[in-house]
Amino acid sequence: MRSFSYVDAYSVEEAVSALGRFGAKARINAGGTDLMGLLKDEYLPTYPEVLVNVKNIPGLDSVSEEGELLRIGALARLSELGRSPLLLERYPALAEAAYAVASPQIRNVATLAGNLCQDVRCAYYRYPAQVGGAIGCARKHNGPCLAVKGDNRYHAIMGGRKCFAVCPSDTAVALAAFDASLTVIGPHGEHSIPIADFYTPLAHRLKHGELVIRIEVPAVSLPHQRFFKFALRRPIDFAIVSVAVVASVEDGVCSDVRIALGAIAPGPVRATEAEEFLRGKPINDETASAASELALGGVKPLGRNGYKVAIAKSLVKRGLLGEGGNLLKE
Ligand SMILES: Cc1cc2nc3c(=O)[nH]c(=O)nc-3n(C[C@H](O)[C@H](O)[C@H](O)COP(=O)(O)OP(=O)(O)OC[C@H]3O[C@@H](n4cnc5c(N)ncnc54)[C@H](O)[C@@H]3O)c2cc1C
Ligand code: SF4
Numbered sequence: 023m024r025s026f027s028y029v030d031a032y033s034v035e036e037a038v039s040a041l042g043r044f045g046a047k048a049r050i051n052a053g054g055t056d057l058m059g060l061l062k063d064e065y066l067p068t069y070p071e072v073l074v075n076v077k078n079i080p081g082l083d084s085v086s087e088e089g090e091l092l093r094i095g096a097l098a099r100l101s102e103l104g105r106s107p108l109l110l111e112r113y114p115a116l117a118e119a120a121y122a123v124a125s126p127q128i129r130n131v132a133t134l135a136g137n138l139c140q141d142v143r144c145a146y147y148r149y150p151a152q153v154g155g156a157i158g159c160a161r162k163h164n165g166p167c168l169a170v171k172g173d174n175r176y177h178a179i180m181g182g183r184k185c186f187a188v189c190p191s192d193t194a195v196a197l198a199a200f201d202a203s204l205t206v207i208g209p210h211g212e213h214s215i216p217i218a219d220f221y222t223p224l225a226h227r228l229k230h231g232e233l234v235i236r237i238e239v240p241a242v243s244l245p246h247q248r249f250f251k252f253a254l255r256r257p258i259d260f261a262i263v264s265v266a267v268v269a270s271v272e273d274g275v276c277s278d279v280r281i282a283l284g285a286i287a288p289g290p291v292r293a294t295e296a297e298e299f300l301r302g303k304p305i306n307d308e309t310a311s312a313a314s315e316l317a318l319g320g321v322k323p324l325g326r327n328g329y330k331v332a333i334a335k336s337l338v339k340r341g342l343l344g345e346g347g348n349l350l351k352e
Contacts, residue, residue, distance in 0.1 A: 195284030221289025267341030
């Protein structure tokens with residue numbers, strides 16, 4: 023691993039000041055579970071020279087409902103979110119998504135903002151420098167995308183342009199179903215980015231010097247909530263496809279529904295046509311099947327990842343019908 027300097031920030035102002043001072047050489051370190059892999063494997067063309075540790079900033083790990091908003095501090099640990107009484111009661115799909123991440127050890131140190139800002143898992147991109155040299159590609163701005171003609175089993179089936187890596191974050195999927203936004207602070211003050219706009223095919227939208235300080239979720243009363251994740255290895259693995267369904271059903275009729283899909287595109291995808299179709303209808307086998315077809319309507323699989331379409335349809339249907347396992351109760 024290359025050497026780096028380490029700066030402890032004890033307030034948001036200190037973190038912003040340190041990030042401003044070191045510019046593109048600096049990188050925020052939260053739980054470090056993703057960042058340390060990058061530093062060890064040296065897969066990027068350039069490396070952070072300064073890590074700005076934000077874990078000592080007080081007050082950035084709280085979870086509270088204030089008026090019409092659920093506010094989650096950027097440093098809230100995934101393990102805390104998975105067992106938060108407030109989330110379990112009012113936002114169980116988010117608690118499920120946090121609980122679905124990695125292993126207990128990783129969830130104990132990984133933060134929500136780190137989970138949302140983690141780097142992609144494409145095997146070409148992450149190929150370690152120590153094993154024959156890092157591989158160049160479009161995301162690194164030093165070559166073409168190798169996944170297009172290569173092994174693209176785990177890549178995007180929609181929304182990819184130049185890069186076809188998928189957003190690996192489980193929590194992003196549930197947050198997309200809740201219309202969440204990220205509150206970001208930087209040298210020019212504070213602003214908010216809807217999660218739907220946060221991911222682009224080549225990166226996320228944070229600029230150098232910016233720090234996520236919290237995630238805001240409009241308070242909802244949508245009691246039917248499900249998060250499902252299909253992965254190859256059950257105990258610890260990234261999603262092949264994941265789905266969050268959040269709905270309200272009154273007298274057997276769907277009054278509101280949000281469906282978000284993960285691991286199929288550069289960011290979480292809302293199935294808006296399917297949502298529109300379901301409003302005012304009963305949710306049954308027939309409408310859930312039709313909605314799952316609509317949800318996957320615009321997909322363009324690559325050569326080896328067409329299998330994801332069938333899995334995604336099945337997860338949407340199960341999420342709507344409330345079928346299948348609930349991770350937190352198993
Ligand atoms: C073995 C393994 C299995 C995994 N499985 C899953 C999985 O199933 N599902 C899943 O979703 N994830 C999975 N992950 C990824 C894991 O969830 C992330 O590594 C973790 O959530 C990152 O959080 P962190 O606090 O450790 O972030 P760090 O590693 O500290 O940071 C990650 C990135 O986010 C940036 N960052 C951190 N905090 C902020 C902030 N406040 N503002 C702006 N930028 C910030 C950092 O600069 C860095 O670029 C897995 C990781 C491992 C190692
Ligand atoms: S999918 Fe993206 S990260 Fe992977 S090789 Fe292509 S450009 Fe690089």
